[in-house]
Amino acid sequence: MKLRNRIHLYSTLLMLVILTILTAVIYYAFSSLAYSTEVDELDSVSEALLSTFNANATVDPDEILRAYLPVSGLIKVTDQDGRTLKSVQSPNVTTQFPGEIEEESGTMVVEGERFAFTTAPVIWSDGTIADLLIAKSLSEVSGNLETLRLVLAAAVLLAMIPVIISGAVLAGIVTKPIAALTNTMRSIQRSGNFQKLPVAEQSNDELKQMGLTFNDMMALLEENYSKQEEFVSNASHELKTPLTIIGSYARLLERQGLDDEAVAKESIAAIRAETDRMKEMIEQLLLIARRNETAPEIKKVELGSFLNETISAFNQSYERDFLLEVEKEPLIVRTDAVKLKQLLYILLDNARKYSSDRIEVIAKAEGTTIIQIKDYGYGIPKDSLPYVFDRFYRVDKARTRETGGVGLGVSLAAHLAELLDLRLEIESIEDLGTTVSVIFSSNFNVAEVQLKEEGSS
Structure with a gap:
């Protein structure tokens, strides 16, 4: 059964039950x-009759009883042995009441007809104590109650008409956004284009929230899909260039490289350079694309010795001046040393590629710990700064090709910074240099660090 039909059916049945209970309560209370x-x-009547009877002992009891005889009723006097001493009743009452009634007053059904009755002791004319019974037929009241039952039943049936209509309208209101959501998803499935739901601005209910949430999800999916398409396109383009170069030099070797040593050396050097560049790019792509990474192993790291070791490796590998300044020692941080070193390698390597002067590394504590990497190279144009962390983005493609970059290093650095809960900030002026700041979070995984430290101790 469809949701709309279920809502319609359940709401109608619920209102029917409520109206039935309500009419039953009304009928019971009225009856x-x-x-x-x-x-x-x-x-x-019984009290008045007894008062009159006691005050007029000489008057004929039959006259007193007839004076107080109810309409469609009877008055009966019986002695202690159940014998009838006197009985008067309306002509339309032919019912014979039982000789002994235990209750003093109430209603009872005699020979299929309901009566109201009351009993009381009375001193009869001969001085004996007798039982007085006054009863009245409730046929008129029963008829009125029968009419009331019909009226209430008709009222319930008439009330169910707007209930059924409103239930159908309510079911339509509730299921309309769901149907629109389903139709939109089917349309997306058929066309492959991302679409959004129309949302009523004047309402602020759960249905609107569902529509807004769906639209936000569609926007996120569309953005990720676009990024994925761009990523695949850029990766294909970047891999195509070195493969083309390798293929060209391979054909050159095939044609004349075996006879010309210079051509052979040039071809082998080019193929090797392009192969190394492809290897580096593929490794960076894998690091970026990987989602099931191991959690960072957070430990205490003393930045002074850590940075000195890192800088020393660069000083030995390249003929450049990598200068280190630690403003405060010891400078302790909690981080994953391996991933932090990988992040710094990327930033230092970028600074080396795009500058020819010294490179300065400064570690300081200003409320939180900061590592700054300064170079005095090309710099980055102001309009390019917002896109530096995008994959495959290169400020100057020709210059980057010369340095061997593919536009993935800074993106990978941003990914590592996110894993370590670090913040990267870049300040740059063209032809003057660039400063990259690595800012530590003061409360990164404190609970996890404490657990690791307690376990190790």
């Missing part, structure tokens, strides 16, 4: 009130 009113009236 109880009608019966108790008749019984109270007979009690009043």
Whole structure:
């Protein structure tokens, strides 16, 4: 059964149950009130009759009884042995009441007809104590109650008409956004284009929130899909160039490289350079694309010795001046040393590629710990700064080709910084240099660090 039909059916049945219970309560309350009113009236008649009977002992009892005879009722006097001493009743009452009634007042059904009754002791004319019974037929009240039952049943049936209509409207209102969501998803599945739901601005209910959430999800999926397409396109383009170069030099070797030593050396050097560049790019692509990475192993790291070791490796590998300045020692941070070193290698290597002067590394504590890497190279144009962390983005493609970059290093650095809960900030002026700041979070994985430290101790 469709959701719309279920909502319609359940809401209709619920209202039917509520109306049925409500009418039953109304009917029960009204019938109880009608019966108790008749019984109270007979009690009043009984009291008046006994008062008159005791005050007029010489008057014929038959006259007194007929004077207080209820309409469609009877009055009966019986002795202690159950024998009838006197009985008067309306012509339309032919019912024979039982000789002994245990209750003092109430209602009872005799020969299929309901009566209200009341009993009381009375001193009869001969001085004996007798039982007085006053009863009244409730056929008129029962008829009124029958009419009330029909009226209530008709009212329930009439009330169900707008309930059924409103239930159908309510089901449509509730399921309309769901149907629109389903249709939109089917349209996306058929066309392959991302679409959004129309959302009513004037409402602020859960249905609107569902629509907004779906639209946000579609926007995120569309953005990720676009980035994925761009990533695949750029990766294909970047891999195509070195493969073309390798293929060209391979054909050159095939044609004349075996006879010309210079051509052979040039071809082998080019193939090797392009192969190394492809290897580096593929490794960076794998690092960026990998999602099931191991969690960072957070430990205490003393930045002074850590940076000195890192800088020393670069000083030995390249004929450049990598200068280190630690403003405060010891400078302790909590981080993953391996991933932090990988991040610094990327930033230092970028600084080396795009500058020819010294490179300065400064570690300082200004509320939080900061590592700054300064170079005095080409710099980055102001309009390019927002895109530096995008994959395959290169400020100057010709210059980057000369240095061997593929536009993935800084993107990988940003990915590593996110894993380590670090923040990267870049300040750059063209032809003056660039400063990259690695800013540590003061509360990165404190609980995890404490657990590791307790376990190791």
